Amino acid sequence: MVSKILLPGIVFILTLAFGFWVSHVGKPYNGLLFNIHKLIALGAVVATVIQLAKLLKGADSLALIIVLIVVAALCVIALFASGALMSMDKLDYATMLTVHRVAPVVLVVATVIVIFMLKGA
Numbered sequence: 306m307v308s309k310i311l312l313p314g315i316v317f318i319l320t321l322a323f324g325f326w327v328s329h330v331g332k333p334y335n336g337l338l339f340n341i342h343k344l345i346a347l348g349a350v351v352a353t354v355i356q357l358a359k360l361l362k363g364a365d366s367l368a369l370i371i372v373l374i375v376v377a378a379l380c381v382i383a384l385f386a387s388g389a390l391m392s393m394d395k396l397d398y399a400t401m402l403t404v405h406r407v408a409p410v411v412l413v414v415a416t417v418i419v420i421f422m423l424k425g426a
């Protein structure tokens with residue numbers, strides 16, 4: 306199990322690290338850091354989806370797991386949308402930053418519950 310979530314986990318932690326770095330440097334965003342943050346985020350999503358697809362086969366309580374995965378997917382959409390809107394200075398920056406700070410927490414909680422539920426699978 307650990308080996309299966311190791312790669313997505315590391316890529317996600319890198320995403321957070323680059324997120325805080327982009328934030329620390331501030332506006333105007335450093336183009337290189339911003340793009341690395343964005344692309345690693347995409348990589349984390351892809352790596353997670355690949356592992357989840359493998360783990361989901363033969364899982365119990367599939368309905369609850371799917372609800373949690375939908376919550377996690379909505380968080381990912383919120384992160385990509387708020388990240389893009391902050392970089393384009395569209396909508397309210399403070400609101401987008403709050404969304405961008407809350408969504409990773411909800412995402413981690415939902416994902417950790419899914420991982421625990423899949424542990425025996």
Ligand code: HEM
Pocket residue numbers: 320321323324325326327328329331332334339342343346347349381384385387388389391392402405406409
């Ligand atoms: C899995 C997806 C993502 C996660 C977990 C994530 C996480 C984070 C975190 C933790 C921060 C630091 C926020 C703070 O200072 O408290 C951040 C900043 C930022 N992220 Fe992301 N991010 C993700 C995807 C994206 C994407 C796709 C974009 C661009 C389209 C993006 C654009 C930004 C920007 C512009 C900042 C700087 C915000 C500011 O302080 O002005 N993020 N991200």
